[in-house]
Amino acid sequence: MRSYLLITYFLFSTIILLGQSDSAKISLWATYYYVPTLDHNERGIDLLNKKEEKTGFKLDSCDWCNAVIEGTVFIQKENRTYVLNYAGRSKEIQYDCRQCIIYKNYENYLNSGKVLWELSSGFGKGCKNYNLVPFTTIAVDTVIIPIGTVIYIPKAKGAKYADSKGKLVEHNGYFFAGDVGSKIVGNHIDVFLGSSKENPFDFVKSNHAGSFEAYFVKDKKIIDKYTSLHK
Numbered sequence: 001m002r003s004y005l006l007i008t009y010f011l012f013s014t015i016i017l018l019g020q021s022d023s024a025k026i027s028l029w030a031t032y033y034y035v036p037t038l039d040h041n042e043r044g045i046d047l048l049n050k051k052e053e054k055t056g057f058k059l060d061s062c063d064w065c066n067a068v069i070e071g072t073v074f075i076q077k078e079n080r081t082y083v084l085n086y087a088g089r090s091k092e093i094q095y096d097c098r099q100c101i102i103y104k105n106y107e108n109y110l111n112s113g114k115v116l117w118e119l120s121s122g123f124g125k126g127c128k129n130y131n132l133v134p135f136t137t138i139a140v141d142t143v144i145i146p147i148g149t150v151i152y153i154p155k156a157k158g159a160k161y162a163d164s165k166g167k168l169v170e171h172n173g174y175f176f177a178g179d180v181g182s183k184i185v186g187n188h189i190d191v192f193l194g195s196s197k198e199n200p201f202d203f204v205k206s207n208h209a210g211s212f213e214a215y216f217v218k219d220k221k222i223i224d225k226y227t228s229l230h231k
Helices: 002-023 061-070 220-229
Strands: 025-033 037-039 045-048 054-059 072-077 080-089 115-119 137-139 150-152 160-162 168-170 174-179 188-192 212-216
Touching (some): 037 061, 045 061, 150 220
Parallel strands (some): 025 188
Antiparallel strands (some): 072 080, 150 174, 150 212, 160 168
């Protein structure tokens, strides 16, 4: 009888552990985003601030669309580089990006065409004033992954990329949910690559079919480390 009870307890405990493990795992698919470096153009379209006033920066129409789609932009003007970051949306659309041949089939033109800006620093800001950190910050749907969450992606571990000093390093698989995006819905994440369009991650397939497994990190030390990194 005692052996039966021990076996039953073991099986019950195993089921609970499996359930906890399953709850910490999630299936995702990924795209990537970056900060484009663009030239100020006096004949271009104005970038507006939160009061919908001119910021003094203008971009060619296709560059303007590139900037609003990515949400952060480096603008080169008079031998200086300025960082401008997403700061909300205007009441009316400023420009229909479908008029630019590169984005003629772009579906999210209503949202992107209303983007407002503010001066920033570094690589710009995400949610809750978190700094965007290349190869570490991800944009998420907060219903699925709350801001401040750290996730571990096994397929990212070992991926090689150049850090801010140009040194080739290997990724450890950890990412921090510090940003959102109007097209980031459900189990879709968007991986921030800094100012580089070079994607080092094999798991980023940019389509729903390219799904992979990720895990919610519960270790407080790891969460605190990545939270601090983004402040």
